[in-house]
Amino acid sequence: MISVEQAKNIILNSTQDFGVEEIPFIKSVGRILKEDIVADRDFPPFNRVSMDGIAINYTYFKNGQRGFKVEGIQAAGSEQLSMQYADNCIEVMTGAVLPNNCDTVIRYEDVVLENGIAIITVNDIKDKQNIHVKGKDKSKNDVLIAKNKLISAAEIGVFATVGKSVVKVAKQPKVLIVSTGDELVGVDEIPLEHQIRRSNVFTLVSLLERLDIPSETTHITDDKPVLKSKIETYLQEYDVLLFSGAVSKGKYDFLPEVFDELGVKKLFHKVTQRPGKPFFYGKTNNCNVFGFPGNPISTFVNCLAYFYPWYYKSIGLKTKEETAILNADVTFKSNLTYFLQVQLETKLGHLVATPIKGNGSGDLASLVNTDAFIQLPNDKTEFKKGEVFPIIAYRSF
Amino acid sequence: MISVEQAKNIILNSTQDFGVEEIPFIKSVGRILKEDIVADRDFPPFNRVSMDGIAINYTYFKNGQRGFKVEGIQAAGSEQLSMQYADNCIEVMTGAVLPNNCDTVIRYEDVVLENGIAIITVNDIKDKQNIHVKGKDKSKNDVLIAKNKLISAAEIGVFATVGKSVVKVAKQPKVLIVSTGDELVGVDEIPLEHQIRRSNVFTLVSLLERLDIPSETTHITDDKPVLKSKIETYLQEYDVLLFSGAVSKGKYDFLPEVFDELGVKKLFHKVTQRPGKPFFYGKTNNCNVFGFPGNPISTFVNCLAYFYPWYYKSIGLKTKEETAILNADVTFKSNLTYFLQVQLETKLGHLVATPIKGNGSGDLASLVNTDAFIQLPNDKTEFKKGEVFPIIAYRSF
Numbered sequence: 001m002i003s004v005e006q007a008k009n010i011i012l013n014s015t016q017d018f019g020v021e022e023i024p025f026i027k028s029v030g031r032i033l034k035e036d037i038v039a040d041r042d043f044p045p046f047n048r049v050s051m052d053g054i055a056i057n058y059t060y061f062k063n064g065q066r067g068f069k070v071e072g073i074q075a076a077g078s079e080q081l082s083m084q085y086a087d088n089c090i091e092v093m094t095g096a097v098l099p100n101n102c103d104t105v106i107r108y109e110d111v112v113l114e115n116g117i118a119i120i121t122v123n124d125i126k127d128k129q130n131i132h133v134k135g136k137d138k139s140k141n142d143v144l145i146a147k148n149k150l151i152s153a154a155e156i157g158v159f160a161t162v163g164k165s166v167v168k169v170a171k172q173p174k175v176l177i178v179s180t181g182d183e184l185v186g187v188d189e190i191p192l193e194h195q196i197r198r199s200n201v202f203t204l205v206s207l208l209e210r211l212d213i214p215s216e217t218t219h220i221t222d223d224k225p226v227l228k229s230k231i232e233t234y235l236q237e238y239d240v241l242l243f244s245g246a247v248s249k250g251k252y253d254f255l256p257e258v259f260d261e262l263g264v265k266k267l268f269h270k271v272t273q274r275p276g277k278p279f280f281y282g283k284t285n286n287c288n289v290f291g292f293p294g295n296p297i298s299t300f301v302n303c304l305a306y307f308y309p310w311y312y313k314s315i316g317l318k319t320k321e322e323t324a325i326l327n328a329d330v331t332f333k334s335n336l337t338y339f340l341q342v343q344l345e346t347k348l349g350h351l352v353a354t355p356i357k358g359n360g361s362g363d364l365a366s367l368v369n370t371d372a373f374i375q376l377p378n379d380k381t382e383f384k385k386g387e388v389f390p391i392i393a394y395r396s397f
Numbered sequence: 398m399i400s401v402e403q404a405k406n407i408i409l410n411s412t413q414d415f416g417v418e419e420i421p422f423i424k425s426v427g428r429i430l431k432e433d434i435v436a437d438r439d440f441p442p443f444n445r446v447s448m449d450g451i452a453i454n455y456t457y458f459k460n461g462q463r464g465f466k467v468e469g470i471q472a473a474g475s476e477q478l479s480m481q482y483a484d485n486c487i488e489v490m491t492g493a494v495l496p497n498n499c500d501t502v503i504r505y506e507d508v509v510l511e512n513g514i515a516i517i518t519v520n521d522i523k524d525k526q527n528i529h530v531k532g533k534d535k536s537k538n539d540v541l542i543a544k545n546k547l548i549s550a551a552e553i554g555v556f557a558t559v560g561k562s563v564v565k566v567a568k569q570p571k572v573l574i575v576s577t578g579d580e581l582v583g584v585d586e587i588p589l590e591h592q593i594r595r596s597n598v599f600t601l602v603s604l605l606e607r608l609d610i611p612s613e614t615t616h617i618t619d620d621k622p623v624l625k626s627k628i629e630t631y632l633q634e635y636d637v638l639l640f641s642g643a644v645s646k647g648k649y650d651f652l653p654e655v656f657d658e659l660g661v662k663k664l665f666h667k668v669t670q671r672p673g674k675p676f677f678y679g680k681t682n683n684c685n686v687f688g689f690p691g692n693p694i695s696t697f698v699n700c701l702a703y704f705y706p707w708y709y710k711s712i713g714l715k716t717k718e719e720t721a722i723l724n725a726d727v728t729f730k731s732n733l734t735y736f737l738q739v740q741l742e743t744k745l746g747h748l749v750a751t752p753i754k755g756n757g758s759g760d761l762a763s764l765v766n767t768d769a770f771i772q773l774p775n776d777k778t779e780f781k782k783g784e785v786f787p788i789i790a791y792r793s794f
Contacts, residue, residue, distance in 0.1 A: 025584070025599075026599055026602065026603075029603050029606060029607075039762075043760075043762065044593075045588070045590065045593065046590060046591060050692075052645050052646040052647040052648075052650070053646075073648060075579065075619070075648070075649055076578055076579060076580040076619075076647075076649070077578060077579030077580030077581070077591065077592060077619075078579070078591060079589075079590075079591055080590070080591060091648065093647040093648060093649060093650075094645060094647055094691070094692075095578060095580050095593075095642075095691065096580070096591075097590070097591045107646070108646045109646070137755075137760045137762055137763070138762055144762045144765065145762075145765050149765070150792070150793075152603070152791065152792045153600050153601075153603035153604045153606075153607065153697070153791065154600070154697070154761075154764035154765050154767075154791065154792070155765060156599050156600055156602075156603040157596040157597065157599060157600035157603075157693055157697070157761045157764070158596070158761055158762055158764075158765060159584075159599075160584045160594055160595060160596035160599045160600075161593070161594055161596045161761060161762075162594075163584055163585065163586075163587070163594055164584075165584045165585050181473055181474060181492060182472065182473060182474030182475070183473040183474030183475075183492050183493070184474070187422070187556075187557045187560055187561075187562045188560065188562050189560075190560070191442070192476075193442065193443060193476075193477070193494070194443060194474065194475060194476055194477055194493075194494045195474060196441075196442065196492075196558070197557055197558055197559075197560055198557060199554040199555075199557035199558045200554065202422075202423055202553050202554060202556075202557045203550050203551070203553055203554035203557075204550075205423065205553075206423075206426050206549070206550035206553040206554075207550045209426060209550075210426075210550065222472070222473075222474070245492075248449055248491060249449040249450075249504070249505045249506070250449035250473075250490040250491055251449075251470060251472070251488060251490060252472055252473070252490060253449070253490075294491070294492065295447075295491075296554055300550070300551070300554070320742060320743070321743075322743045323743050323744075323745060323746050324743070324746050325746035345717060346717070346718075346719045346720050346721070346748055347720075348720060348785045349720050349721050349722035349747060349748050349749075349785040350746060350747055350748070351743055351746050351747070351748055352746075358534075363440075363534045364551075364554045364555055364558060365436075365440065365534055365535055365541045365542075365555055365558075366534070367551035367554070367555075368541065368542050368546070368551055368552060368555060370551075388745045388746040394549065394550065394551065395547070395549045395551070396547075396793075
């Protein structure tokens with residue numbers, strides 16, 4: 001039996017690179033960028049008008065001139081005009097190129113237009129105001145987005161701006177989720193008294209969907225030869241196998257034996273944690289095998305606490321640890337790391353975690369009322385309100 | 398010109414119910430549940446063994462017996478056995494029904510099995526231990542998930558458990574995103590000196606995708622008759638129109654006039670905020686019109702600050718306000734509510750917002766380096782490090 005910290009270390013030293021693929025930029029939210037995105041020209045690409053109004057040569061304003069004859073209109077998307085007479089003005093629109101021979105923009109709110117003359121009605125005009133100067137944000141070839149960034153709506157806008165209609169992203173692993181257990185029936189079936197419906201595989205599908213990882217699911221009965229023959233094939237066909245159940249001490253918990261017989265190298269089996277103690281992790285040359293204990297909360301928290309960080313590191317994403325303030329005293333005497341279910345809330349800039357007592361690792365419905373797990377270490381038994389611990393959030397709050 | 402608070406009130410008093418639809422449960426993450434999910438039977442549905450080991454009648458243990466003859470094996474998924482002799486035991490597996498005439502489970506770790514006899518090696522055995530009692534989590538017909546919940550992986554597991562293969566969710570509005578502006582060219586085109594590529598529509602598509610709202614996009618040139626005829630059709634065909642650009646004071650900012658001529662009731666135009674002051678909001682009987690100013694950051698923050706809450710309330714989702722601690726002194730004298738870009742981090746349970754100075758509302762690339770906007774009110778000009786303000790986060794951190 002190893003500690004949570006040891007288990008995490010082993011997992012993080014056992015990541016795998018799944019390579020890179022190119023996809024349409026608009027489909028890339030949630031993926032990890034695998035190239036630097038550089039400016040294809042200066043940004044802004046020209047001296048850009050940033051207010052609707054008139055453009056003038058500031059010298060004339062400074063010298064006391066207030067009425068400026070309107071020479072033309074510079075629309076956004078039109079070629080740059082040149083002002084013919086330096087004491088005239090040109091009407092300019094937000095997003096337009098600043099006309100030649102102009103250097104300052106006065107917004108319409110500060111101007112009266114009459115008979116082709118613009119009269120400036122305020123005195124507080126600054127030289128070069130309301131111009132977004134060429135190259136001010138970025139110069140051509142500047143890196144706008146460094147690789148290994150998690151792509152969000154903000155990055156999508158930048159891709160569009162620089163013409164990256166196709167982007168390189170980390171390829172996703174090919175994942176199969178396997179349930180075992182003869183007590184399980186399908187979602188559409190009516191279970192007999194001693195049966196229950198399959199649910200963990202669907203929870204796992206959804207937890208992977210959050211990472212934009214598509215997955216397949218299957219079920220194998222508790223029959224060792226069948227398990228062995230099917231898993232032998234899956235180990236060849238998938239990058240990752242996630243199992244739910246059959247890793248504990250039961251007579252039909254064949255998975256650890258089957259893994260051993262199929263040459264899956266065991267990296268650990270059993271972690272000093274609650275829930276999810278019988279967690280198994282191993283690998284072949286090509287396949288990563290996560291054997292989650294079959295209780296619903298065990299599967300859920302192990303996926304978040306181990307598979308997620310393994311995946312993040314595999315694809316090159318750096319994540320920050322999140323912490324929260326415990327909102328009640330907790331006593332836990334089992335000498336295990338305790339992943340305790342909590343509700344999260346921000347109160348005046350504090351992230352507050354309120355423990356909610358479930359009925360143990362079988363009580364899936366209790367996850368509905370909580371937002372995260374707070375990770376209480378195994379070297380203490382008393383945890384006080386106000387103390388700070390790491391959290392693993394599973395929903396926005 | 399109205400305040401941010403007034404604008405939000407108007408928007409929240411102008412929400413729209415888009416009805417309910419039924420979809421496969423596995424596709425429902427990110428949607429809003431529109432029915433109560435009730436337990437179809439007790440949970441657990443039977444007295445459920447929660448450890449692999451042996452089941453006994455506790456009375457015999459209490460009376461000093463330590464060796465128990467193994468009468469059989471109760472597997473998970475098998476019909477309930479009945480123990481024939483009350484001083485025997487039955488091997489039981491996690492998830493199995495507790496056999497008749499048994500009341501206590503001892504885990505394998507605390508038992509030695511020899512020649513068909515299980516010898517209990519510990520003295521600390523509690524009556525009825527390691528049994529997850531029928532109905533302990535929930536009783537038949539209990540509400541497991543109340544309607545109006547945002548569906549996450551946790552809810553998916555509950556749907557599966559109770560056999561809800563199809564669930565009722567809030568229907569999504571039908572949304573069209575419209576860009577205007579003759580300076581815009583396509584993502585795959587090489588812009589001329591005075592042109593830029595379209596980007597805001599794609600940013601908006603991605604921001605809506607975060608809400609699981611599919612959307613369509615289109616572009617209209619800055620030509621009033623064309624705008625009017627196209628928008629007239631769109632007002633009939635869509636629940637929501639999101640515009641980017643053409644709502645300010647420019648000569649070609651035709652949208653407010655066009656809206657007026659087409660019978661769109663203006664609820665406000667211009668909000669005392671930066672960025673995004675010229676924001677327009679109006680509606681017809683069937684269509685909700687958001688006219689975002691065309692600068693990239695303006696469009697981005699207005700979508701988050703107004704469209705998101707409008708959508709959440711429309712579909713019945715209650716959200717909590719998030720707040721963070723400002724991590725630097727800020728001076729802002731414009732008498733406008735300031736949506737300031739920040740990086741977010743949790744430090745010892747505190748949500749810390751560090752301002753990052755961009756180059757104004759045209760600097761889309763600056764969003765790449767920030768995680769949220771902190772909302773600084775317009776009744777002050779000095780904001781101190783350590784003060785707490787609302788935030789609008791646009792990425793996980």
